[in-house]
Every structure is written in structure tokens, then in C-alpha cells.
Amino acid sequence: MSAIRNFDVGLVIAVVLLITFGLTAIYSATYVGEKQTEFTKQLLWAVLGLVVLTAVVVTPLKSYYKNAYLLYGLSVILLVVVLFVGKGAGTRRWIALGPAWIQPAEFAKIGTLLALSRYLSNEHRKLDNLRELTVAFAIAFVPLALVMKQPDLGSALVFLALVLPVLHWAGLSPAILFVLLAPLASLLSAFNYYSFLIVMILLSVTFLLCQRGLTFFLVNFIINIGVGILTPIVWNLLKEYQKNRILTFLGLVRDPHGLGYQVIQSKVAIGSGGLLGKGFLDGTQTHLRFLPEQHTDFIFCVIGEEFGFIGVFLVLALFFYLVVKGIRISTSVKSKFSSVVVFGATIIFLFQIFVNIGMTVGIMPVTGLPLPFLSYGGSSLLANLILVGLILNASRKRFEYL
Amino acid sequence: MVHEYQNLRRVYLGIAIGLFIILVARLAYLQIFSWDTYYRESERNRVRDVVIEAPRGLLLDRNGEIMVDNRPAYSVSVIPYEFLESQSATSLLASILNESSVELVKAVRKEKIGNFSAVKVKRHIDFSVLSSIEEYRLDLPGVFYAVDSKRYYPAGIRAPHLFGYLSEITRDELSQVEDREYRMGDLIGKNGIEIIYEPYLRGQSGVKYIEVDVLGREVRELPELAGSSPQSGKNLYMTIDADVQRYLEKAMEGKRGAAVVLDPSNGEVLAIMSKPxxxxxxxxxxxxxxxWSALINNEEHPLYNRACQSLYPPGSIYKLVLAAAGLETGLIDLEETVTCYGSYRLGRRQFKCWKEKGHGEVNLLDAIQQSCNVYFYKKGLDVGLANWSKFSRFFRFGSKTGIDLPNEGSGLVPDAVYFDAKYGVKKWTRGLTLNLAVGQGELLTTPLQMAYFAMIVGNEGTAFRPHLVRKIEDPNTGESIEPGRERRQIVGISKSTYRTIKQGMYLVVNGPHGTGRASWVRGLNVCGKTGTAQNPHGNSHAWFIGFAPKDNPKIAFCVMVENGGGGGAVAAPIARGILTTYFRDNQLALGQ
Known part of the structure; x- marks a missing residue:
């Protein structure tokens, strides 16, 4: 009985609906006649995922806390292993596990989240000294670097997107948050001499206003100058396709057959769906394969084309419900560990949703990030269901202090 | 703890709401406000109009035998988007087509219109190439073959100078054609009948609408979009007699030269050919x-149509023109004789007759029959350059006959004005007139003009524009038009003059000393005239013109073999073959 009590049914229904939407879109995107390999596989993963989710929910929260570093360690080891034995088109992303292929990067998100949560939920953490901040960042940056190496820019960004909000959530002061965000501004402005100069002046003024002494000011100033100088150097070390993605997004490269082509076709698919869509299995962009990666990263276009604005609005509403629910649960749980876990999981969802959908509608760069619950891919689905399991778990026991 | 989260919760709920509003707004913009734009775009992606090429009109001979037909052929096309991506596909296809991979890629880049529109890389591939492509199909992404049509020549006559050929329309030509009927990659007639009758031969292509996938592969037809069916081009019933043409193809094989055969009763061209x-x-x-450079630089100049484009001195045949001028002006008397000692002296120069021992005493008919140079040297001086030029023009030398073939040459009839311009006033001698009198020197004619001349003499003053098409028939409706004959009366020459010349030509073939006896056919009363034109490029050009029978001729012809030697020995026997072929069913004429 206690397993059912406090079980957030709404959240479960939302997730199941999202998966159903995903399966429908995958069915359509890979429809070539009788065989439905991808659909069947994804269905099996969904069933397995829901079983795992249940297991995650009924496992005592304490054991996640206890095993957080162990799980993190395992994740990192898997990420190292995949660099040696991994497969993928020009990348090393997948490991064969029996008949299935798993993507360690997806599971590393969970391990990292748990480890960060445990580290940050310690009562003595004040997050006002360099040592603690370094450790927190290191927890996120080790898997990030390993994922970058595969290379998988999209997944790597998730670790980056996770770390700052979680630190903020765990009590990092806005001043330090600003100090941490400042190098990003330096980085973005570093390609132009004048913009860099203006940003440096603004940053310096703000640092002075913090009134934390000369050392604080000088260290920050030097760091930001350093970022500005290093950025062009690092840029030259990036792989050609990575540069192209960034440039195409910024509209600096016109390349209709490259990444620009993908975005054009995905916008055409969504836009041509109109209000009501072209109907299930009637999307021409989808079925004539004008859409790239239509059952994985661009699955949202299939819904946009075949079910129109009504369809995508429904999907967005479900996602919005999930995110709002996550934020609410994270503020209502008694345990700080649970709170950070739930918040972190929600941030992972929010980031992936916005970046993926933003990519398909042409307002975000093409980063190769799956859409949670909808994109084809067992690892991603399973990992996301585990995250949901963690949220449900915390929600059930929101009055426990661990 | 719950309390300290209140602010954070507000911040992150705000961020989430903001992000979702951005997405919804963007989606509304794409799907509701810009829906029609994107919908049109998606239709343009998937719907392709496919041109269905119309069969080109056929060329048939005067008896209905098909000479130029269409036959299905395979061509290889590539989709640039897929093909150019794959290094292995480009090199594999290049090796199958026996071409260089670099050239192939260059050609595709040059020809492509869009990344998803097929580019034809090779037409008319043979079966082994086709089967290789089929065999390596999986290794050749973006490569496919399609059936289109090619010309073929079932009568065994390829005569490119007559029929011309087809080739893909060039970008320049595409920009020149007014009507929108042509597209990149279409075949267009080049040269010969194919270019002159292009508007008739070319059918009206149809169109169908198909749905294609991203690789441009047809998924299905879209019957809801009505297309149009192709209309075949019109068939040309030509004036050509396939048997005569075939005979000439064989007889002239390995030679350089030309032959033109006309029906003097209407100007129909029975055969016209140029070799090589x-x-x-x-x-x-x-x-x-x-x-291309091999063709252009070939010393044999195979691209020239020697029958109506290349210009030659006609040699002794032209003595007939001088004879006509002399008779009309009264400067030649039939009975008057000239004694030929084998050469003629003008000033310090000796002008030789072809017969070293000389012809002795000859009158006009003797001189024509034996082609005596000395007689005509003398008469050339008597008649004079002015008369010679005038009468040359009466016979339409120096102007085009108007045949329906491209690039006809008009030739050159020199006169005093011409020589004054070329050598300077008073800087030239009467020796030039002497050369012209025997068809040498600056005089230039085409074999077609010489056959035309034979027709005029045979008809005793009536000419018809030489033409190649009797009837243009629309196979779709059965309607036809007949261009008809175009009569031209030659003025300035009397019947009696024609009869004298005809008598002379009759003797050339039938007389005891005739130079053209090799063209003699029993019972046919063949009339002819040989020519052996000296030229600076080696052996003399062998000429023979004529018509048959003597009265109401049914055929007029000209045979010319470049550097062939004597007209009587080389050209006249070919003329005989023309006659026996053309009159093959006429037992009386052949005396069998």
C-alpha cells in the first residue's frame, strides 16, 4: 500500500503519454511496410523502462545517497571504456551489452547528478571557498570531458547545463554565480576586438561593485582576459564539423546541404503541418525522407508535420507539466539530497527539451541531442525514466529527512 | 528549508515558463502564420514534373523505306547530392564508364542544376556498361539509368552530312531558343536535315507529375495532377532514293569526294553524299x-559537306558554259574548226592540251566530245571574260541553289572587277581568262551546282530548286503538307544552244572518242561531261556530270572524286552505277 500512496499519478500519466506520442512518431517515421523494427524495439525499451522506473521508485532513497559516488565511479569507468571499445559513425558512443547497444553518456548523467547532489547536500557545504567549488565542478567536468572525447557535443552540454543551476540551487551566492558566468560572456565576445573590450569594461565595473578586495578583482580580471585570449586558440583546435555547426547556427555559413539543410527541412516539415497536421502516416517530409534523423533527434518534426500545432502544443504542455511538477517537488521535499536530485533531473529535462525542440524550429544550433521520451533510442529512454523514477521516489517520501 | 527555496522556485519557474513561451510562439509562427509558405515548400520538395520525351519524327525515303528511326537506348544519370558525396561511387562509375574520375566529377559539377536534379553523365551506354551498373548498384549511390531514345539507321545509310545528327542542347542554344519547349539535356538537331527540319521533327514532349523521395527516386505517380501526353514529331518523306544513296555510300567508300543526284523534272534530290x-x-x-580537335584537325576534313559546302574548280565541264556563251553571242560557229597541236601559245606561255599529240582539226562538238583544251583556249579569248562571267551567272554559278541543307556554299565566278580588286587594275593578263575557259583558275563551284547545271541543260533551260523533302506528315493526325517544287526559268540561252550542248554531251558518252564512255548504259542515251581539275593539292579532281535520257531526262547527276585522277576513268564509272541502280527496274533502259 505504501508503494501506491503518495505516488504522483499525474506525472506517470504525463510520461506515459509522452512515450506514446514518441512511439506513434517512431512508427510513422520508420514506416516502410510490414516490418516495424524500431517501433518494436522502442516499445520493448519502454516496457523495460517502466519496470526499472518502478524499481527505482521503491528503492529507499538512502541507498541512492549511499551509493552515489559508486554509481558515479561506474559511470566514469563506462565512459572511459566506451572510448576504447565504443562504436558509432566516426564516433565512439555505443557499447554492446548482449543484444542491446547502450550509450554510457545517457547513464553518466544520472551518476553525475547523484554524486553532485550528495556532495552539495552535505550540511557543511558553504560553497564559498575555491576547494569546494573545484570539487563540485570536477564532478561534472570529468564526464563532460570524456563525452566530448567521443565526441558527443550535445550530451556533453547537458553536464555543463546541469552544474550551474544545481550549484545555485544548493546555495551558491549570486556574486559567485556571476563570477562563474563572467568567463562565458568573455568567451562569446572574444571573437571581436571591440565587443571584447566592452564586455571587459562591464565585467570590471561589476567586479569592483562586489567590493571583495583587490585580489578578487585581479584574479577575475586575469581569468576573463585569459579566456578571451584562449578562445580563438581553442576554436582552432575544434573539429571541422563542430565549427561548422556553430557557424551555421550563427548564420555565418550558408550551407544548404550541410547542417543548414537539416534545419531547413525540419522547419519545412513542422511549418507545413499547419494547425491540424497532415495526418498520421501522411507527412510527406517524413515519409519521403526529406527529414534528417527523423526518428531520433528530429522526431519532434514528425509530430509537427503529422499532428500539426495541436499535436506539438499537447507535447509541449506535457513537458511543461513535467518541468513544473519537478520544480515544485524539488522545493517541497524535506531532504536536501532529494531536492537537489529532483531539481537537477528537472534541469536536465528542461535543457534537453528546449535545445532539441529549439533546434528543430531553427532557434538553437544542431547539437545532436535526443528529445526525452520521444526520440528513438533505448539508453536515452531508460535513463530518462530512471530520472523520473528518482523524482517520483522523492515525491513519495517528501516528508522524510533521509 | 522549504522557505529558503521560495525565491529559487520563482526564478526557475519563471525561466521554464519563458522557455516554453518561446517555443510555443515559434511553433505558432511556423505552423500558423507561415504555414502556406512551408506547405508550398514541402510540395515543391516532393512533386517533380517529369518530361516524357516525344518520339522524334522519322526520315523515310521516296518509296517509304525508313532511313532514320528511333531506338531505345540507356543513359546513365546521377543525383549530385548523393553521388558527389561518395568518393568510392565516383571512382567506381568512372571506371565502369572508362573515364577519368576527376573529369566525371568536373562534368557533373558543371552540368548540375540543383543537388537533387539528375544530371545525365552518359547517353547510349552499351549493354555491358548497363549490366556493370546493375551489378554494382549498391556501391553506386545516386547513380541510375533510364531509357531514352537514340537515332538509328536501319537502311544502312548513316550519311551524317545529309541527315545530320542529334546532340544535347548547349547552354548557349538554350538561351537563344524563344519557345519554352527546350530544357537542359534535350536533344536538338545539329547539321543536315535534323537541324533544318528541327521544328517539324521535334515532337511535343509530355509531362507527368510524380512524387519523389529525398533522393529524387520516384515513389509514385500523382494522377491527381493532370499531365499531358507526348506528341510525336512529324515524319519526313524524303526525296532520297535509298538504293541510289546506298550504292553511292558503297561506291565512294574510302574515297574523298561527293555526289549529287537530282530528278530534273522537279528538283528532288535522289541522293546526295559526301565522303569521308x-x-x-x-x-x-x-x-x-x-x-573535337581530332575531327577538326583531321586532314581529310570529314566534317565538311563536300556536296554543297566545299568549293572546287570544275575543270573541263565548264567548257560547256563557254560553249553556251559562244553560241549565244555568235562568237562560236558550229562548223568552224580549230587545229590542236597539243598546246596553245599566248605571249611567252604555252598552255597545254591534255592530249600531248593534239586533237588535230576539231569543231565544237569534237572539242566537247574529246574535251580539247586548245579549242576552248582559243574560244575563251574570242568570247572574252565579260561574256564568260555573264553566262556563268545565267546558269546560277556564284549563287546558292537554295537546297534545304545548312552551310551551302555559293562558289565564285570571277570577273574583271574581281581581278582588278585582286591583282590591281591592268595588272592581270588574258592568261587568266584562258584558265577560266577550261574551268580552272579562280573559278569555284560545288558539286551540287554542277548537278544543278546538268539539270538546266537536260531540261533545256528549266531549273527547280533542289530539295530533300516531298512530304511532311503528322503521324498523330495523318495530316500532311507537301513543300512542292520551285521552278526557275533560266533566261538568256536559246533552245538551239541547249540542243547543241546536249548533242556534245551525248557524244562524250556515246561518241567513238568520247571521254565519258565509262558511263554508257545500253538504250539510255546518257549525256555527260568529264572534268579533270588540276589543283595544287596533288592529283587532279575527277569530275563527271550528266543526265539521262537525252530527251526529257529523268535523272541529272554530278560525281566528284577529290584527287581521283581523270574524270572519265574515275568519276564516270560511278555515274554509270548510279544510272543502273536508279533504272534497275526499267528493262528497256538497261537493254536487258
């Missing part, structure tokens, strides 16, 4: 610079 020729097939694919 070339294989019209080489133009079916884009010409490589090597092939």
Missing part, C-alpha cells in the same frame, strides 16, 4: 576536346 564522313554517334555524348 563520321559517325554521328560521337555527338550523342558531350564532346571531349580531344575528339
Amino acid at each position: 564522313d563520321y559517325d554521328p554517334e560521337i555527338f550523342s555524348n558531350p564532346l571531349t576536346p580531344e575528339i
